[in-house]
Amino acid sequence: MTRAAPWHLGGHRLLLDRAGALVWPERRLLAVADLHLEKGSAAALRGQLVPPLDTAATLARLHALVRNYRPATLVLLGDSFHDAGGHSRLRASDAALLARITSGLTLRWVLGNHDPAPQPDLPGSFHAEHIEHGLSFRHIPGPATAQTPEISGHLHPKAQIALRGTQVTRPCFVIDSCRVLMPAFGTYTGGLDLLAPPVAALFPRGGRALLLGEQSIYSFPFAGRRPRQPDLTGRAPAA
Amino acid sequence: MSDLLPAELHAWFAQRGWVPRPFQLAVLSAAGTGRACLVLAPTGGGKTLAGFLPILAVAADHSLDGLVALYVSPLKALAADIARNLQTLISELRLPLSLATRTGDTSRRDRAAQRQALPNILLTTPESLSLLLSHDAASNQFAKLRHIIIDEVHALAGTKRGDQLALCLARLATLAPGAVRIGLSATAAHIPALRAFVAPDARPGSAELITETGGAPPQLSLMLPAGRLPWGGHMGLGAAPEILARITAARLTLVFVNTRAQAELMFQALWHLNEANLPIAIHHGSLEPALRQRVEAAMAEGRLRAVVATASLDLGLDWGDVDQVIQVGAPKGVSRLLQRVGRANHRLDQPSRAILVPANRFEVLECEAAIEGIAAGDLDGDPPRPGGLDVLAQHLLTLACAGPFDPDQVFSEIRTAAPYADLSRRDFDDVLDFVATGGYALAGYERYRKLFLDSKGRVFVRDAGIIRQHRMNIGTIVEAPLLRVRLGRGRGGGLILGEIEEYFANMLRPGDTFLFAGRLLRFRALRENWVEAEDGGTGDPKIPAYAGGRLPLSTYLATRVRALLHDPAAWSALPEPVRDWLSQQSSRSVLPGPDNLLIELFPRGDRHYLVAYPFEGRNAHQTLGMLLTRRMERLGQKPLGFVATDYVLGIWSAEPADDFATLFDQDMLGDDLEAWMADSSLLRRTFRQVAVIAGLVQRDLPGQRRNARQVSINTDLIYDVLRRYQPDHVLLRATRADAAAGLTDLGRLAAMLARVQGRLTVVRLDRISPLAVPVLLEIGRERVRTAASEDALLAEAEALAAEARAQ
Known part of the structure; x- marks a missing residue:
């Protein structure tokens, strides 16, 4: 069982937790991406009355992580709310939970494309990008040629593993020596396959996918862009 | 009684040398006195004409205004075909009746014209009828309705489309209380349920039963491939030479198969041998409608010699003078086989001819049992089940929209x-x-409500946006996400061939070969919502599969197969290789009996095998396999996998299975079932359908690009949240009810377990028995399942990947 897998980025040791969070022990920093809070009520506004419990469920998982790692800094990597009006639809109990989770720590909101404007009535500070000890925390990943090692979100990567006629699809971290692409943390967030061009283009030399399991985090290498699909099937490649 | 028939109609019959049949006059009489009726008659008996006689009779004597007759059919193509025939009849009778079809294929212009005024006779489908009822004009449009003709009742009752139609009929009864229902059906099991479906008050006795018996009994025979009779496989491709010979000897042959994949393969196999270039076509539900219509027209015009078809041609009118039906693969049920056989020779006085081609040894038994069942005049089918709550949810919003x-x-x-x-x-x-x-026990969600109450306690819809959105969502057919396939590339593109599941399309790589629409295609690219392909693929093709393609063996046939197996005196009808196979089984092991459950145990390689013979169909066996392997896991027997066929369940394990009374105890349907069902992908799939039908999420319309403003949430995620926070939510109740009835076949499994308690026949063998060979052959061909959690699978895959790299 591996609750969190270690990974080195820019000379710093990070932990990638199976709950979909990044931990930087040396800096006592916890980061999560793409919470998409109030996505359920955004759907409800358009007539789809899906269970409005996503915000509470997402915050409960965040709360558990914060209690476990006791970070000094919490970085939310953008698209924390599903839309610009999201924070105003927070139910009182959820707003109170958010306040409880973030009290006593430094809260940094990175702005995303879904929530591009700072919200003065929310606690914490707002940043287009946050740089700490040479690591860049941003919402939309920079190009594959970027120099600064970065931690980003936005793309909601997931991966599919086929074994014995069954397919398991899970959100995942996608990592190489110069970037960590975070899985989406939101309860109602979908995913984009890591073989899809927007993700694959960020990892021209391949990398690893760390799939989030119930008990553990599972690591699979994948090859860079070649004509054939990278072997994620778990089978030994044909000779 | 024939004075019920106006002079014009008499004359029309007489001109053709015809006499109205007694059952047709009985329909006229029932309708004349305002009583609903259900007509049971074989195909070719003049059933459809019987349905329309009442309105024609009224029109002959009265001038009519507005919509007076409504015809509902399960198939768009059938509605169109009936419209053509009826138009001819009306012209010949010189009646001043207008008619039109209203289906998903109706053009925007025709729909707009119908909004102004509906014709006297409207031919439609359950979905289009529901859509019409969502408009506030409905109460005026339908007020003058006199007759409602419901075709193919047996194919609708007991399905979600049937639920929707029943609800629409109830609404029509309110809008037009005088309208009389006439149900038309093939002979079927559960006739009281069909009568109740047609009756205005849901009581079987309130719909008069009108039966047309007679018709020559069908002539059925078995045909085996030359050479060795296969042990396994379902495709029956080995018999292609014999099938082609039969096609050559007949005028027009329908070759029925069980799945779309089988249709593609059989079509290829026939063309491979077809040196005489006989015109042979393919027809299945995923082909582009235009292609299907072309095949249907060619059949009707006598330009084809054979059509390889799936259930897409089960229903409907004569598409031509079919003089022979060949059923390849097991029939799965007597009623279904009878329906297919009836496609040949639509004349009552001549027998339909059909040839059954079993694909393997067990299928020989099933075919023989089906032939005996038809000779005995028996029918089978699922008993009625309560209507779906998801369909009700959709209907309530439809009503509110009106x-x-x-x-x-x-x-x-x-x-x-x-x-x-x-x-x-x-x-x-x-x-x-x-x-x-939404039905969530949660304050603060009120502001999103879609329905409000007015001061009189009446329910009304929030705004026009909700109405617009709902109309896009009407219907109860939910397909897996589909992508359309076309030849060539670019925006214009070439010929559109049909639809394949997105899941399958995602597995294709450029250059891969796949078989679709009877062509060997080379996959080029996936572009937006299109699969671009070109002719001329080479090498081993992949074949698109579709969810839910295979029907399980009916309970009735299963009982007959068990009885046949157990009684050597009845084996004389079986071909020799099958008789040999069964005799060897009885000398090396024992034969399964009619009431016991045979369990064989034997070692093979380093594994221990358990093979059980319940004959309860694949779905029930798969559920049983899941539950048994969970138990074996707990008992330390280390199950490794299992495979389920329609007849048999095979499980292999690292340790020998033991303690069978505990393993097969009925209590497996308690907590174990709950635990497995909650997590299974099957329930998620069912929930997706329920959520779409109930309008919780919006339907993905094929070819439609997602609106950027639309919020899309995967139903699996919603399912997880709902299960955790509100397990008694009405949609979860609807999901569990659906899953119990359908894919898990729980009712059958429970009945089987009850039947065999204390009647387990456990036979320990030192090697595989003859009867067990077919199921072991399925391993590697079928999906092998285990009860392992997704985490266990991921861990195993991770270890394998690491190992592969270390080498």
Whole structure:
């Protein structure tokens, strides 16, 4: 069982937790991406009355992580709310939970494309990008040629593993020596396959996918862009 | 009695040298006195004409105004075909009746014209009828309705489309209380349920039963491939030479197969041998409608010699003079086989001829059992089940879109629909609350509600946006996400061939070969919502599979197969290789009996095998396999996998299985079932359908690009949240009810376990038995399942990947 897998980025040791969070022990920093809070009520506004419990469920998982790692800094990597009006639809109990989770720590909101404007009535500070000890925390990943090692979100990567006629699809971290692409943390967030061009283009030399399991985090290498699909099937490649 | 028939109609019959059949006059009489009726008659008996006689008779004597007759059919193509024939008849009779079809294929212009004025006779489908009823004009449009003709009742009752139609009929009864229903059906099992479906008050006795018996009994025979009779496989491709020979010897042959994949393969196999270039075509439900219509027209014009078809040609009118039906693969049920056989020779006085081609040894038994069942005049089919709450949710919003309604009045109306005759007020209120607010026990969500109450306690819709959105969502057919396939590339592109599942398309790489629409295609690219392909693929093709393609063996046939197996005196009808196979089984092991459950145990390689012979169909066996392997896991027997066929379940394990009374105890249907069902992908798939039908999420319309403003949430994620926070939510109740009835076949499994308690026959062998060979052959061909959690699979895959790199 591996609750969190270690990974080195820019000379710093990070932990990638199976709950979909990044931990930087040396800096006592916890980061999560793409919470998409109030996505359920955004759907409800358009007539789809899906269970409005996503915000509470997402915050409960965040709360558990914060209690476990006791970070000094919490970085939310953008698209924390599903839309610009999201924070105003927070139910009182959820707003109170958010306040409880973030009290006593430094809260940094990175702005995303879904929530591009700072919200003065929310606690914490707002940043287009946050740089700490040479690591860049941003919402939309920079190009594959970027120099600064970065931690980003936005793309909601997931991966599919086929074994014995069954397919398991899970959100995942996608990592190489110069970037960590975070899985989406939101309860109602979908995913984009890591073989899809927007993700694959960020990892021209391949990398690893760390799939989030119930008990553990599972690591699979994948090859860079070649004509054939990278072997994620778990089978030994044909000779 | 024939004075019921006006002179013009008499003359029309007489001109053709025809005499109205007694059952046709009985329909006229029932309708004349305002009584509903259900007509049971074989195909080719003049059933459809019987349905329209009442309105034609009225039109001959009265001038009519507005919509007076409605015809509902399960198939768009059938509605179109009936419209053509009826138009001819009306012209010949010189009656001043207008008619039109209204289906998903109706053009925007025709729909707009119909909004101004509906014709005297409208031919439609359950979905289009529901859509018409969502408009506030409906109460005027349908007020003059006199007759409602429901075709192919047996194919609709007991399905979600049937639920929807029943609800629409209940609404029509309110809008046009005098309208008389005439149900048309093939002979079927569960006739009281069909009568209740047609009856205005859901009581079987309120629909008069009119039966047309007679017709020559069909002539059925078995045909085996030359050479060795296969042990396994379902495709029956080995018999292609014999099938082609039969096609050559007949005028027009229908070759029925069980799945779309099998249709593609059989079509290829026939063309491979078809040196004489006989015109042979393919027809299945995923082909582009234009291609299907071309095949149907060619059949009707006599330009084809054979069509390889799936259930897409099970129903409907004569598409031509079919003089022979060949069923490849096991028939799975007697009623279904009879329906298919009836496609040949639509004349009552001549027998239909059909040839059954079993693909393997067990299928020989099944075919023989089906032939005996038809000779005995028996029918099978699923008993009726209560109507779906998801369909009810959709219907309630449809009603609200048409105008404000009183919940008490609508509750009574809905209980006149047979599938909802026993609907509880609690379920009704929960469903209405779901439509209005989502049904979540949560304050602060009120502001999103879709339905409101006015001062008189009537329900009305929030705004026009909700109505617009709902109309896009009407219907109960939910397909897996599909992508259309076309030849060539670019925006214009070439010929559109049909649709394949997105899941399959995602597995294709550029250059891969796949078989579709009877062509070997090379995959080029996936572009937006299109699969671009070109002719001329080479190498081993992949074949698109579709979810839910295979029907399980019917309970009735299973009972007959068990009886046949157990009685060597009855084996004389079986071909010699099958008789040998069974004799060897009885000397090396024992034969399964009619009431016991045979369990064989034997080692093979380093594994221990358990093979059970319940004959309860694949779905029930798969459920049983899941539950048994969970138990074996707990008992330390280390199950490694299992495979289920329609007849047999095979499980292999690292340790020998033991303690069978515990393993097969009925209590497996308690907690174990709950635990497995909750996590299984099967329930998620069912939930997706329920969520779409109930309008919780929006339907993905094929070819439609997602609106950027639309919020899309995967139903699996919603399912997880709902299960955790509100496990008694009405949609979860609907999901569990669906899963129990359908894919898990729980009813059958429970009945089987009850039947075999204390009657387990356990045979320990030192090697595989003859009867067990077919199921072991399925390993590697079929999906092998285990009860392992997704985490266990991921861990195993991770270890394998690491190992592969270390080498």
